[in-house]
Amino acid sequence: MVGLFGIILSLVLLMYLAYRGITVLILAPLLAVMAVLFAGDLPLLATYTQVFMTAAGRFVTTYFPLFLLGALFGKLMDDSGSARAIAHWIVQKLGAERSILAVVLACGILTYGGVSLFVVAFAVYPIAVALFREAEIPKRLIPGAIALGSFTFTMTALPGTPAIQNLIPMPYFGTDAFAAPGLGIMAAAIMLVGGTAWLGWRHHRAHAAGEGYGNHADDPATASGVSPRPRSVGAMAIDQEEVGAPGILVAVLPIVLVIALNYVFTNHLIPTWDTGYLAEPKYGATTVNKVQGTWAIIIALVISSVAVAALNWRVLRDRIASSINDGAMGSLLPIFNTASEVGYGAVIASLAAFAILRDAVLNLSPDNPLISLAVAVNVLAGVTGSASGGMSIALETLGATYAQLGQAAGINPELLHRVTAISSGGFDALPHNGAVITLLAICKLTHRQSYVDILVVAVAIPVTSLIAVITLGTMLGSF
Known part of the structure; x- marks a missing residue:
């Protein structure tokens, strides 16, 4: 139970401190180490260099061209x-x-x-x-x-x-x-x-x-x-x-x-x-x-x-x-922010207490992994305040599992892909989301003035569309 408490506390702190404006480049490794301390069953330095950094590096290796060129x-x-x-x-x-x-x-x-x-x-x-x-x-x-x-x-x-x-x-x-x-x-x-x-x-x-x-x-x-x-x-x-x-x-x-x-x-x-x-x-x-x-x-x-x-x-x-230099430099912070969140997710997944959370998510709907996949991605996107970050944590920790569950249930991988993508764009736009904060700053408005509309158009309605996709996908398959 102590290990589980450490995971939950680290997630809460990640959400709160990110909302307060502290970069996840610092938050992610520190809060991952904190979760390890609560677990007490993994060496700190080895976890950082061999688990956190390996996962973060793997993400950068895979996606850097896409961030850079985009x-x-x-x-x-x-x-x-x-x-x-x-x-x-x-x-x-x-x-x-x-x-x-x-x-x-x-x-x-x-x-x-x-x-x-x-x-x-x-x-x-x-x-x-x-x-x-x-x-x-x-x-x-x-x-x-x-x-x-x-x-x-x-x-x-x-x-x-x-x-x-x-x-x-x-x-x-x-x-x-x-x-x-x-x-x-x-x-x-x-x-x-x-x-x-x-x-x-x-x-x-x-x-x-x-x-x-x-x-x-x-x-x-x-x-x-x-x-x-x-x-x-x-x-x-x-x-x-x-x-x-x-x-x-x-x-x-x-x-x-x-x-x-x-x-x-x-x-x-x-x-x-x-x-x-x-x-x-x-x-x-x-x-x-x-x-x-x-x-x-x-x-x-x-x-x-x-x-x-x-x-x-x-x-x-x-x-x-x-223009080329500014564009290239502009890709660095987003990819390393996301990579740090991926590294954080890999550390959390390596803890023994994570099995409790994993099993709880997977058992939400044993007969339909699309539902638990949607919940997992939405919750993690909401906690991190990042669509790409929450999705990356979910896929880093459970991607292979959902691919296997989908194959066993006869679910087309394309349907898993689309459900994952749409799920990332639901709870990510909660008030602490960096894009939301930046948008309000650009418009010179406050959460009190404008967030209700953002909540409806960027959270509630996308979640509604996700429910429709899961329902139709379950009934008719991918199309």
Whole structure:
């Protein structure tokens, strides 16, 4: 019981201290050591160097190219003006009367194309301010709209998304980024329609109560000394032309390339290659099925990054080196944060008391491992405040077990993949989540003002979609 108490205490402290802003690079190893001290049955230094660091290093080895190339692509899209061009085009086409949907779709298209959600938030926020002010929609709904477009259906549900939450399950289940496409599209539709309907209802309720945009002295226009009079959608389009941003076709082409090339290489090209050498020990004694998903997204991101640079060379040529360097450096903190959480999970899994928690989770639904898998990933994502971190801990400790349980139960690995990915995007968006805190800071709003909407669109509705996927997947299988 002492060992079990140590595990629970370390998890609680991880959640609380991460919320207080302490980096998991420090928290993860320290709290792993604390759990070992409570257990009293493992050597501290050996656990750190041989268990924690081995698991963290294995994660970096597997996923570093994806973090690196994803961050690089996002930075090039940002610096070239492509991200802002896409956002402006969408809001121009939909108009101020559909401001909420415009913001959601702008965020969704950008994140589905591989642009970092933080880049998206910074790029879309000023546009959302102008739109919401013009349409007299309360500013407090902006974080919910950005969260819906960035944290939900494009992160975990849509097939082919290059979000890391959709890529981490691939090596564990031998799948690719397009796993269970039908179920993924259904889940995405539930999130998009449900979230947009919620935000629309909140707007109509505020309008009926006489609440408009509100007076916010720290908005981008006001803070810069410009009159806070709303700009029209047409004026924003003119502004975009004046700064030399790319046209919509040039801006969106790299995003189309990411998705299209990923699909073509995964399903048509890589399977035709002679990859018998992968069976050799020096190449990991593996098969092409286990690596083709990773290979495909690497190729897609490399070609698409080159395309962004080539199509926008006039804008990027004087700062291409800084864009590449900043993009590369921007990948380091996210991957090492997640790797530290993976190392933490490996240490917890090595403790004798973990067997109690493992058996409790696995016995939640002995006849349907999809349910216990969903619970495990959701709980750990909630505890860590990280979709990728919680998922990684769950798969590091129980991934092989669920792969075996799925095979025994006749469950398609693609269904396991999609359930894992969607599960990571549920409880991860609790108040201590770093992306939530950052989004509210960008929007200059507080949890009290805006978190209820984030809770509904990024937690409650994604969990509802997860339940629908598990129900249909259990009845009909993967599709």
